[in-house]
Amino acid sequence: MLTVRRIYWPAINLIGPGCVKEIGEEIVKLGMTKALFVTDKVLNQVGVVKQVTDVLDASGISYAIFDDVKPNPTTKNVNDGLAMYKQEGCDFIISLGGGSPQDAAKAVGILAANGGNIVDYEGIGKSKNKSAPIIAINTTAGTASEVTVNYVITDEVRKIKMVMVDPNSMATIAVNDPELMVKKPAGLTAATGMDALTHAIEAYVTKGAFPLSDALALQAIKFISHSLVDAVKNGNDIAARSEMAWGSYVAGLSFSNCGLGIVHSMAHQLGSEYDLPHGVANAILLPYIMDFNLDSNPKKFAEIAEAMGEDTSKAANELEAAKLALDAVRKLSKAVGIPALKETSFNPDDAAKLADQAMRDVCTGGNPKEVSKDDMIAIYMTAYKG
Numbered sequence: 001m002l003t004v005r006r007i008y009w010p011a012i013n014l015i016g017p018g019c020v021k022e023i024g025e026e027i028v029k030l031g032m033t034k035a036l037f038v039t040d041k042v043l044n045q046v047g048v049v050k051q052v053t054d055v056l057d058a059s060g061i062s063y064a065i066f067d068d069v070k071p072n073p074t075t076k077n078v079n080d081g082l083a084m085y086k087q088e089g090c091d092f093i094i095s096l097g098g099g100s101p102q103d104a105a106k107a108v109g110i111l112a113a114n115g116g117n118i119v120d121y122e123g124i125g126k127s128k129n130k131s132a133p134i135i136a137i138n139t140t141a142g143t144a145s146e147v148t149v150n151y152v153i154t155d156e157v158r159k160i161k162m163v164m165v166d167p168n169s170m171a172t173i174a175v176n177d178p179e180l181m182v183k184k185p186a187g188l189t190a191a192t193g194m195d196a197l198t199h200a201i202e203a204y205v206t207k208g209a210f211p212l213s214d215a216l217a218l219q220a221i222k223f224i225s226h227s228l229v230d231a232v233k234n235g236n237d238i239a240a241r242s243e244m245a246w247g248s249y250v251a252g253l254s255f256s257n258c259g260l261g262i263v264h265s266m267a268h269q270l271g272s273e274y275d276l277p278h279g280v281a282n283a284i285l286l287p288y289i290m291d292f293n294l295d296s297n298p299k300k301f302a303e304i305a306e307a308m309g310e311d312t313s314k315a316a317n318e319l320e321a322a323k324l325a326l327d328a329v330r331k332l333s334k335a336v337g338i339p340a341l342k343e344t345s346f347n348p349d350d351a352a353k354l355a356d357q358a359m360r361d362v363c364t365g366g367n368p369k370e371v372s373k374d375d376m377i378a379i380y381m382t383a384y385k386g
Contacts, residue, residue, distance in 0.1 A: 024059025038105040064088035073104040092133040099143025103151040136171035141244035142192025144252020178241035190336035191279030196248040198282040203255035216254035223247030259366030269354040296369040298322040
């Protein structure tokens with residue numbers, strides 16, 4: 001019997017080639033006047049920011065550009081962005097980029113509406129008021145932060161990634177325009193694409209999964225498995241970029257409503273400790289953690305294998321069919337150039353500390369199988385040895 005579910009979804013969703021051109025009309029409808037434009041310097045320098053500000057200029061919408069967001073946004077980024085929001089008299093936020101600008105914008109929006117320090121909001125549902133309105137324009141098919149209730153900020157003092165799960169942080173308008181995703185570097189495309197795949201796989205097997213999240217997650221796995229290699233090989237392939245945009249978007253809607261697991265818990269520590277890109281960290285750990293979780297729900301893992309194009313019909317049993325999902329993930333990671341953990345700055349001497357931090361991560365509770373600190377240490381070390 002199905003229980004009552006509370007579904008979170010942005011109020012307005014624009015997706016498809018050229019859809020960013022419609023944001024001016026939507027902003028005018030909402031009666032907002034001046035935006036804090038949150039992004040990073042690379043997107044500003046290569047002209048992606050101008051593609052959006054041209055739309056704003058044509059609609060007579062004022063803005064102030066804050067482009068200091070780091071790849072793993074920090075509390076300083078958030079505080080600096082909030083200061084500009086106040087100084088410029090802004091009444092809404094436009095975020096442009098991948099997960100980093102999106103998460104930074106969410107944090108600024110929460111503080112603008114609630115006050116305090118961003119560390120006060122670590123955890124689940126800590127804010128009282130809805131964020132300042134956010135128009136979240138995604139430029140990578142990966143984090144799906146533009147559609148989720150989650151955001152992650154690095155606390156430089158404690159050297160940890162703070163995970164916030166807060167419906168008040170959700171964007172008012174989510175924009176996924178694949179034309180803004182073309183020409184992105186192959187490495188970035190691979191990392192963000194594997195991040196999206198991790199979202200979909202973890203959402204499909206998490207404890208909080210339910211029929212709607214299952215349907216979304218499985219479709220996302222199909223989209224991403226079919227198009228990621230093409231998007232990596234040819235960054236201008238608009239068909240592959242469009243399918244990846246859909247895959248990332250659908251995966252985001254899934255996990256935002258059901259949760260994740262320890263791939264994210266453990267990957268967050270690699271990001272905060274070594275500044276390893278989040279998608280790369282997820283991709284490295286994913287097959288090892290799938291192996292750990294496999295016996296919790298072999299049927300679902302077998303369905304993941306099928307969604308990724310594996311022929312499970314000849315498998316001796318359901319568990320053997322489930323193992324094909326690990327093979328599929330490893331093949332895809334290799335095809336798009338994901339490195340091994342031993343090729344990163346990971347220090348095996350840190351495994352116990354990282355595992356201790358990961359046990360306290362908000363994503364850990366959603367893992368389909370109970371996990372201990374020793375389990376996490378073993379996973380880190382197995383991944384390191386390859």
